[in-house]
Amino acid sequence: MTQHTPERPRAAFEDVFGPPRDSEPELVQLLTPEGERLAHPVFDIDFDADTVRGFYRDMVLVRRIDTEATALQRHGELGLWAQLLGQEAAQVGAGRALRAQDHVFPTYREHGVAYTRGIDPLDLLGLFRGVDHGGWDPEEKHFGLYTVVIGAQTLHAVGYAMGMQRDGVVGTGDPERDAAVVAHFGDGASSQGDVNEAFIFAASYDAPVVFFCQNNQWAISEPIERQSRIPLYQRALGFGFPGVRVDGNDVLATYAVTKAALQRAREGQGPTFVEAYTYRMGAHTTTDDPTRYRLNDDVERWKLRDPIKRLEVHLRRNGLVDDTWLADLAAEADELGRHLREGCKAMPDPAPTAIFEHVYAEQTEELRAQREGFEAYHASFDGGAA
Template structure:
């Protein structure tokens, strides 16, 4: 497993990726740390909002900050990401705002953002479907000559993010089949957080997940998903490989979901407190914090200022969530098809007439 920082924040040898890691400045590493801290503060605030009845549901990312920020910081502007529903850190790296994400789970938006503007597709709730979407998009990039030109501003890497549970879905195997057969420039980024809701990963597979692609002609690597430096270095090298037209690649970021699968889940029913405590000692933020302090890159004053920023950020998230206006009822029909559809228009008019009749009844 590729690792640049151990659980105590000590720098470990990482021969294959040292050249990339040597390019990171103190500012780069501070930004990674800040992004992880703010992502966690956002996540805990969103969880609290759901508990208060402001969101219908929330999928926490607690414990997976390094895997997401490492990937997000390695992306180039032209790259395109197809995510599942937990990639909040990658979403922020692509320029999305908290309200964009919260609107989906508050029920005020069908998607929440323009995928082309952010080069980040809307969240995929159905497990594994995004891997097929990404592979098809990547095949299109091949046909358009958008890879292998040695042009850092034009060559495109397509990325699909998914969890260990998704690898049990046929969609993922089908995506790997097409990616391998057509040499699609797509990076499969699996965040193995050890649990597919209540099923541990060892009941899903007897083989390491990073080797899942080998039978499809897709090489892979496992990285310590709680080590943001290693995640960044591995992702950067893999993305460069994909953009160069060398074919698809598979990364398994070995991490842990410390919270529930979603706020509708109770993880105490299926896993032990001792297991959670063991993974808390591998906390990705604490690991990076120790390293940066040891290197003199951050100090106590910086930490205090960052904590204050986090609280201000959380307050802004609360305000943005509660200020979201309820959408007009007819909005649910607006994006069923790209062009107007007679049947959808008929259904919309029928529904609006029904609502109007209810209003008239209430006025009597």
């Protein structure tokens, strides 16, 4: 005989297990989509005018990089391009919150973060043109090479952060010395085993790492509703560290939250999960057709939350910019576009033997023999000088 168990009241269930799944998660926001400045009890910052104008300039130039790269791909100058249209605030806010000694582990879409770290956009184009593997020094720029394997960079980030601990650059109280790591990934990558393993190691060793998830709501063609039954930032609690959801189209809030999470990491308090809630207004990459899997109405709604327009309204409303300033910025963006178009087309193809040059710091006998064999083979063809 089956014993009947009375249904428990919902209130008691929530007391034990938290709020129901359909409850609205808290969203940290300092600037509404209409450009109205808000206060926040935890993450509020008194931004000066130059800083806010700087954020706007960054986002405009980053969008121009994205626009030019997309056009170059359409003209056959790039093999592929991963667009970031609509995610400029999330990337610029996170990038500008970094200190010089902090280190970033990106995916293949962090063009805005790369810009804030001083990476020449032409180095990004060289990677997607197929003429190099990323033309910047990761240690000099404190910005790792782009990672295409989904989520793998989160493990690299945690390992690097644990190395920082052992190098004595965490929790010393010296702002010029203490450092932290940011691991960027998307909502789709949050389902990867590597990412969850990174969470476990980071929590176990209090690694000074900020897991920065740009939830653009589409893992290529898979919507976020099919990826997680709870808001992504709440997953952090299961691993033993805090999570916070920030309006990823609000550059002020993204900066403030990331800055706080980085400081927490530098002080030795361990990892934080930051979910930047945003939207990918463009395609996943230039090989993708988003009209096959999402409604145009959704895109149009999110265009009303455009991060650049939002900040422009705020700047104009408060008299922080005028038409002359905006015209000068437009001219700067045009010059950047010219630099990218001309520079991309002028990139030389690498020498065939370039594949041997960055395998090891010091060339091994085996690698030397392989190179000599390759050179001899290549020279056997007419005009085959390596």
